Amino acid sequence: xxxxxxGFLRPFSMGMRRRDFLKSTAAAGLAAALxxxxxxxxxxxxxxxxxxxxxxxxxxxxxxxxxxKFHAEQSDIFIEEAGxxxxxxxxxxxxxxxxxxxxxxxxHTTPDLVVRLLRGGHLESLQDIVDKLxxxxxxxAAHDHLRVDGKVHGLxxxxxxxxxxxxxxxxxSAGVGVPTTPEEWVQTSVALTKSPDxxxxxxxxxxxxxxxxxxxxxQWAVMFDxxxxxxRTPLVNTAPVIEGMKLFKxxxxxxxxxxxxxxxxxxxxxxxxxxxxxxxxxxxxxxSSSGPDIYPSLRSAVPPGPSGKAxxxxxxICVNAHASDDEKAAAxxxxxxxxxxxxxxxxxxxCLDVVPxxxxxxxxxxxxxxxxxxxxxxxxxxxxxxIMGDYIFFNQEFGNVVMxxxxxxxxxxxxxxxxxxxxxxxxxxxxxxxxxxxxx
Amino acid sequence: xxxxVEERTGLSRRHGRSRQSSxxxxxxxxxxxxxxxxxxxxxxxxxxxxxxxNVVGVDKVQWVGLRNYERLFEDDDFWFSxxxxxxxxxxxxxxxVSLGLLSALLLNRKFRGRNxxxxxxxxxxxxxxxSAVLVFLWMCxxxxxxxxxxxxLIPGIDENLNWLSDPKLAMPLVIALSIWKAFPFTFxxxxxxxxxxPRELYEAAEVDGATRLQVxxxxxxxxxTPTLMLMAVLMSIFSFKQFTLIWLTTGxxxxxxxxxxxxxxxxxxxxxxxxxxxxxxxxxxxxxxVLGLTLLFVYAQQRQDRARRR
Numbered sequence: 001x002x003x004x005x006x007g008f009l010r011p012f013s014m015g016m017r018r019r020d021f022l023k024s025t026a027a028a029g030l031a032a033a034l035x036x037x038x039x040x041x042x043x044x045x046x047x048x049x050x051x052x053x054x055x056x057x058x059x060x061x062x063x064x065x066x067x068x069k070f071h072a073e074q075s076d077i078f079i080e081e082a083g084x085x086x087x088x089x090x091x092x093x094x095x096x097x098x099x100x101x102x103x104x105x106x107x108h109t110t111p112d113l114v115v116r117l118l119r120g121g122h123l124e125s126l127q128d129i130v131d132k133l134x135x136x137x138x139x140x141a142a143h144d145h146l147r148v149d150g151k152v153h154g155l156x157x158x159x160x161x162x163x164x165x166x167x168x169x170x171x172x173s174a175g176v177g178v179p180t181t182p183e184e185w186v187q188t189s190v191a192l193t194k195s196p197d198x199x200x201x202x203x204x205x206x207x208x209x210x211x212x213x214x215x216x217x218x219q220w221a222v223m224f225d226x227x228x229x230x231x232r233t234p235l236v237n238t239a240p241v242i243e244g245m246k247l248f249k250x251x252x253x254x255x256x257x258x259x260x261x262x263x264x265x266x267x268x269x270x271x272x273x274x275x276x277x278x279x280x281x282x283x284x285x286x287x288s289s290s291g292p293d294i295y296p297s298l299r300s301a302v303p304p305g306p307s308g309k310a311x312x313x314x315x316x317i318c319v320n321a322h323a324s325d326d327e328k329a330a331a332x333x334x335x336x337x338x339x340x341x342x343x344x345x346x347x348x349x350x351c352l353d354v355v356p357x358x359x360x361x362x363x364x365x366x367x368x369x370x371x372x373x374x375x376x377x378x379x380x381x382x383x384x385x386x387i388m389g390d391y392i393f394f395n396q397e398f399g400n401v402v403m404x405x406x407x408x409x410x411x412x413x414x415x416x417x418x419x420x421x422x423x424x425x426x427x428x429x430x431x432x433x434x435x436x437x438x439x440x
Numbered sequence: 441x442x443x444x445v446e447e448r449t450g451l452s453r454r455h456g457r458s459r460q461s462s463x464x465x466x467x468x469x470x471x472x473x474x475x476x477x478x479x480x481x482x483x484x485x486x487x488x489x490x491x492x493x494n495v496v497g498v499d500k501v502q503w504v505g506l507r508n509y510e511r512l513f514e515d516d517d518f519w520f521s522x523x524x525x526x527x528x529x530x531x532x533x534x535x536x537v538s539l540g541l542l543s544a545l546l547l548n549r550k551f552r553g554r555n556x557x558x559x560x561x562x563x564x565x566x567x568x569x570x571s572a573v574l575v576f577l578w579m580c581x582x583x584x585x586x587x588x589x590x591x592x593l594i595p596g597i598d599e600n601l602n603w604l605s606d607p608k609l610a611m612p613l614v615i616a617l618s619i620w621k622a623f624p625f626t627f628x629x630x631x632x633x634x635x636x637x638p639r640e641l642y643e644a645a646e647v648d649g650a651t652r653l654q655v656x657x658x659x660x661x662x663x664x665t666p667t668l669m670l671m672a673v674l675m676s677i678f679s680f681k682q683f684t685l686i687w688l689t690t691g692x693x694x695x696x697x698x699x700x701x702x703x704x705x706x707x708x709x710x711x712x713x714x715x716x717x718x719x720x721x722x723x724x725x726x727x728x729x730v731l732g733l734t735l736l737f738v739y740a741q742q743r744q745d746r747a748r749r750r
Contacts, residue, residue, distance in 0.1 A: 091711050098496045098716070116496070196583045206605070207693025210712070259582035259602050397713040407695035411605045433511075436493070 044075060045330045048082035050107035052089040058285040059158075062350030069346075070337055077330045079106070087211060089113075097122055105323035106331040111313045111384045112395045114154050118146060119393075124319040124328055127151035129336045138358040142314040145385050154316030155339060157347070159355035160280035162219045162303055162310040163376040169297040170198070170275040178301045182223070182247050185304040189255035192275040200255030201276045202265040203248065207407055212262045214399030217406070219278055220244035222387060223305025228398070229389035232435055234427035236402055237420045244305075245406060245416045252410055270294060278303060280313070281376040285352040300375030310379030311387065312355070394434050401426050483727070489720035496714035508721040517697060518705065518722065522729075525680065525701040528615060532679040535619035537671050540626025545656075547627075548634045558631070565624035573688040576617055580604050605694045614699050618685055622678055626671045633667035634660065666744065673737040680730060683707065702726050 049067075054060045067079050082104055084092045090113050096102045097120050109117060117123055123146075130136045130152055139152065146154045164179075171178070174192050179185035189200030203220070204212035221228060224247075226240030235241060252258060257265065257274070268274045270291035277283075281300070288295050302308050317338070319331045337343060344361040348354075354373040356362040367373065384392060391398045405423040408414040490508050494501045512518055547558050564572070579585050580603040588600040603609050637660060645655045661668075683703045686692070692700030692708070700708075706726065710719025 094496050094714055095711075098494075098714075206691065207695065208604075208688060208691030210691060257583045259580075259605050261577060264578075264581065394713070397715075400708070400712070404693070404695050404697070407605075407693055411602065411694050412607065 044078050045326060046078045046080055047106050047327060047330050047334065048080045048104040049334075050083040050093070050102070050104040051081075052083055052086040053108060054081045054083060055085045056286070058289050059282070059351050062347065065350055066338065066343065066347050069343070070334060073337075077333060079334055083107070093117070101322040102320050105320050105327035106334065107318055107320065108157060109154065109316050109318055111315070112392060114146065114316050114318065115385070115392055117318065118148065118153055122318075122321055123153040124321040124323075124332075125151040125153055126155055126319060126332070126335060129155070129332060129339060132336060133339055135339070135358045135360070138360070140314070140357050142312060142381070142383055143316075143357070145383070146316060154318040155335060156314040156357040157317045157338075158282060158315045158351060158353055159312060159357065160282040160315070161312045161355055161376050161379060161381060162222075162278060162280055163300040163379055164276055164303055165279050165283065165298060165300050165372070165375075166276040167269075167272060167274075167294055167297050168299045169294070170272060174275075178299075179304045180301075182243075182305055186247070186250055186254065189251055189276065193255045196257075197273065199257045199268070199274050201251050201278075202256055202260070202269065202274045203251070203278055204262045204265075205248075205252060205256070205407075205410055206259070206261060207403060209262055210396070210400060210403060213403050214396070216278060217248070217399075217403065218384075218387065219303060219311050220248045222309050222311055222382060223247075223303045223307055225305075225307035225309065227387045227389070228402070229387075229391040229427075231389045232391075232431055233389070234391070234398070234424055234431070236427065237417070237424040240307075242416050242420055245409065245420065247305075248406075249409055249416060266290075281354055281373070282351075284372055288352060298372040300372055302375050302379045308378075308380050309382045310376075311384060312379075312381035313384055314357070390435065397430070397434070398427065401430070486720045486723050486727075489717055490724050492717050494717040494720075496716065504717075508718050511718065512721050512725060518702075518725070520697055521700050521702050521705045522725075524611075524697065524699065525703075525729075528611070528618070528682075528686075528699075528701055529676055529679040531615045532618045532622060532682075533672055533675040535615065536622040536626050536675050537668060539619060539623040540630050540671065541668070543623070543627045544630040544634055545660075548631060561627055562624045564620050565622075565628075567621070569621065569684040570688065572617070572621060573685060576689065577604075580613065604690055607694055607696070607698050610690050610694055611699050614686055614689055617689065618679060618682060621685065622675060626675065629671060630664060630667055633664045637663045666741065669737065669740060669744070673733065676733050677730060680726070680733075702729075 051063070053063055064081075067081075071078060083089060090110060093102060093107065093109070093113055094116060097117060102117075102122060114123075125148070127136075127150075130139060140156065140159070142159065143152050143154070143156065146152050166178070170192060171188075176188045176191050179188045192198065192200035203216050206213060218228060221241040221244035224240035224243040226238065226244055227235050228241065229235055257268065260268075265274060265277075269277060270287065270293070272294055284295075284298060287298060303310055317335055319328055319335065323331065338347065339361075341360040344356075345363050345366070348356065348362055349366050352370070354362070354367060354370055354376055367377075384395075388395060388398070402420075402423050405419040405426075406416075409416050409419045491503055491505060492501050493504045493507075543561055547554060547561065579587050582588065582600045582602045582605070585603070587603060591597050591601050601609065603613055641659050641663070642655065645659050650658065680701075681703060682701070686699055686701060686704055687707070690699040692698075692704045697705075702722065703726065706719055706722045709715050709722055
């Protein structure tokens with residue numbers, strides 16, 4: 001079949017066969033594809049920052065703004081968003097670490113996760129940054145457990161502290177004051193409860209939400225100066241823990257929307273139908289955007305127990321020890337930039353955080369404006385390591401035993417002492433198995 | 441010339457056959473490679489992990505022989521979760537197949553709006569599991585849920601029921617939700633099977649003066665038995681593997697693992713407690729159970745086929 005000649009067909013008509021043409025085009029394409037990233041990489045190194053915060057309203061935007069600022073100030077390093085939502089984040093990271101290395105040069109961690117990663121040798125020392133910035137002497141004591149041979153391996157990017165976050169408008173309309181003792185707290189909560197329209201307090205209590213349940217349940221014992229474990233010895237049947245659990249049960253019976261999941265309860269809180277929550281300071285950032293009606297009325301108080309203690313968790317940013325030297329250098333450059341007082345102050349203000357990692361990281365004028373922060377600042381800080389002992393490595397499994405037994409107290413009215421005695425026995429039995437093969 | 445053509449044609453035929461068989465081998469290779477990489481390798485890996493002490497954070501992963509299996513046999517919680525699994529499976533299989541059969545029998549009859557009813561009944565199957573659970577949780581909320589509005593109409597119930605936190609109610613509710621979610625599938629398959637029953641059999645039964653119940657018992661049910669058996673096996677596997685509905689409604693609680701099936705236990709052990717080795721051991725036990733169920737089905741079907749041939 002004769003076809004009219006055209007300019008487009010010239011390569012074939014000039015003696016080059018279709019197959020040759022396709023081969024040479026493919027080869028050129030492949031070469032271009034291989035060459036392009038190399039050129040781009042030489043120009044700008046890309047560092048994924050693994051975090052759960054990208055999915056959080058308020059905090060995610062704050063981090064994006066900080067990255068935009070960093071990218072505007074220099075052109076050698078580009079930090080990319082990566083990671084997973086909070087509920088999947090720890091699992092995701094631990095499974096990556098177990099399979100050899102974490103896929104990212106820079107990542108955020110939680111208090112439980114960071115100790116595992118540190119122990120697994122995944123974290124690069126950040127002491128050089130601390131030394132360069134001259135903050136070694138003023139870095140918060142919460143960083144102490146991140147030191148190996150005196151060198152710190154993670155730097156806090158948000159400290160969350162427990163406090164009693166209450167709706168002052170509901171307190172005023174009920175004519176009740178801020179409680180300072182457990183007895184007063186029960187009375188106040190009961191006075192604020194008009195079921196089913198309004199409830200005095202909410203604390204997660206469903207086995208279908210084990211993460212939230214255990215996270216907050218730990219604080220109930222700490223209010224009575226309780227520790228859940230010391231070293232490898234579980235302490236769940238000790239008097240302070242039992243006192244804390246009894247207080248929870250009283251509140252559950254008298255002032256909580258029983259059987260309600262956390263998402264629903266948060267919505268009720270935002271609508272002014274729940275008066276108080278024992279919750280961490282980072283939550284305020286969420287209420288500022290998702291609960292604009294109650295935000296102006298929010299105030300905090302020290303958790304009303306005899307100890308005055310509040311669990312304080314630092315969430316460090318870490319550099320992957322298994323990353324390449326270039327990636328490590330770039331990741332450290334970003335952390336150093338972030339930790340400069342002017343940048344860290346901006347991060348804290350954008351995130352509405354109030355607990356700084358070192359004194360210069362927060363502006364007093366900003367702190368003075370945070371009308372809700374007083375109680376959070378007054379609570380005496382205690383770290384998860386101090387209350388969980390060596391079980392910090394098995395926090396979820398430990399928590400599961402406690403929650404399972406405590407749920408019998410909540411829904412089947414079993415005496416707290418009996419349930420906690422069972423939990424103690426079960427944990428003691430599990431201890432040998434759990435720590436087999438571990439050298440701490 | 442003709443010989444040359446024949447020779448050439450023969451050559452090209454052989455060439456064609458060889459190309460065809462290469463293609464066939466290539467396609468088979470792809471499937472075998474896929475199965476090997478994504479099915480066989482993980483199974484082998486799981487078996488190997490079950491013989492190790494692979495806990496996230498352990499100093500050195502070592503071969504521990506049968507230690508995990510010894511733990512499995514002594515683990516009361518494991519045996520309880522097996523018991524829970526079989527209880528849940530039994531109720532879901534019986535419920536979903538019975539309800540599917542009943543609906544199919546009803547909607548196989550001619551009546552006005554039949555197509556609409558058939559479409560409506562299939563909705564739960566198409567509904568995403570997570571959305572279904574969220575609605576269900578709202579309905580069961582002890583403070584605001586609509587279920588309590590109806591429960592309070594029952595004489596003797598003066599207080600709101602704490603549905604999913606009540607150890608007596610949690611399992612029946614999870615089973616009910618699972619049946620609601622699963623039965624439209626059994627309904628559709630059984631309906632298709634009913635429509636394939638030859639009309640002559642019904643006509644013959646009518647001529648013989650059989651009652652409706654006799655027609656059902658001696659014509660319909662025997663004709664659709666292979667489908668019912670298939671549905672029973674599929675529902676067994678569906679309920680054995682069910683995770684989302686149970687995890688999101690009760691998380692295995694309200695306490696004491698009352699609704700904790702084996703799949704939930706595997707998830708908790710491997711991905712919440714990070715005990716990968718014991719999680720793998722539990723997984724192997726689950727694999728053996730499902731394999732047993734499938735073999736039982738194959739055996740039953742073969743036996744039935746033999747009986748039919750006689």
